[in-house]
Amino acid sequence: MLGDRILYGVDVIPADDVRARQAHRVQSPYASALATRLSAAAGSAGMVSKSHSRAMVAAACAVPPVTALGIDIEWMAPDRPFDAILANFLPSFATPVACNGFYRAWTFLEAHFKAYQCWPREKELRQVLAGPARDDSWQTVEGNYLLQHQVGGDFQLTVLWRSDQPCGIKYVR
Numbered sequence: 001m002l003g004d005r006i007l008y009g010v011d012v013i014p015a016d017d018v019r020a021r022q023a024h025r026v027q028s029p030y031a032s033a034l035a036t037r038l039s040a041a042a043g044s045a046g047m048v049s050k051s052h053s054r055a056m057v058a059a060a061c062a063v064p065p066v067t068a069l070g071i072d073i074e075w076m077a078p079d080r081p082f083d084a085i086l087a088n089f090l091p092s093f094a095t096p097v098a099c100n101g102f103y104r105a106w107t108f109l110e111a112h113f114k115a116y117q118c119w120p121r122e123k124e125l126r127q128v129l130a131g132p133a134r135d136d137s138w139q140t141v142e143g144n145y146l147l148q149h150q151v152g153g154d155f156q157l158t159v160l161w162r163s164d165q166p167c168g169i170k171y172v173r
């Protein structure tokens with residue numbers, strides 16, 4: 001794996017508009033094919049996580065020492081009720097949330113759930129929500145590592161992992 005323990009990638013399903021809704025039965029095979037390609041590049045199946053939104057699919061694979069892995073991609077619809085949605089996870093959060101911050105938090109929530117099958121603690125979600133957009137990976141107060149960035153201008157991507165020792169992450173085209 002060339003020293004990198006996590007590989008991730010994004011693919012576009014053939015569509016007239018990448019923001020156009022796609023049926024799950026269409027998205028799933030594309031996400032699975034991407035995950036298979038990443039696992040082959042890694043030389044091992046290891047852990048795999050997949051996500052899809054509209055005509056965009058994302059996948060990540062990891063090998064030890066990575067012990068948890070989750071990925072999420074989401075189309076950034078500007079007209080969603082951000083504050084009302086977040087109130088389900090942060091009932092006492094009163095600060096209005098901007099579009100970019102909401103989608104960083106939302107994709108973090110979903111990636112965390114995929115990695116652990118539970119929602120993150122409030123302290124960690126607040127940290128992600130309050131933090132600035134970054135181009136590098138970083139570690140949360142709970143010890144998870146995150147890489148978050150926008151894809152194609154309209155999609156937010158989060159890769160979340162846990163590892164007891166430093167490991168690299170690499171985007172694969």
